[in-house]
Amino acid sequence: MLRSELVQRLQEELAPMKAAEVERAVDIVLEEIADALAEGGRVELRGFGAFSVRKRDARTGRNPRTGATVKVAAKRVPFFKPGKELRLKVNGGEEP
Numbered sequence: 001m002l003r004s005e006l007v008q009r010l011q012e013e014l015a016p017m018k019a020a021e022v023e024r025a026v027d028i029v030l031e032e033i034a035d036a037l038a039e040g041g042r043v044e045l046r047g048f049g050a051f052s053v054r055k056r057d058a059r060t061g062r063n064p065r066t067g068a069t070v071k072v073a074a075k076r077v078p079f080f081k082p083g084k085e086l087r088l089k090v091n092g093g094e095e096p
Helices: 003-013 019-038 084-090
Strands: 043-045 049-056 059-062 069-072 075-082
Touching: 003 019, 019 043, 019 049, 075 084
Parallel strands: none
Antiparallel strands: 043 049, 049 075, 059 069
């Protein structure tokens, strides 16, 4: 699903709201999640899942084109852990 499809679907559900208002609401939600993660926080949406940040250590990698070794710096990456309800829905109601 694309961001525009999400906005369209929400506008259908929230009929009196204008598309611009719905789009702004989606923007705010996504900005708040990104801001919380940038600060090293965690965002938990009960029944859906939790967003957090994990640290990846520095490592030596390889350029796939040339085969040359490359130093990859340490970094923080976003991580999503799905909640139980989401896992059940994705798996047709059965626990994997």
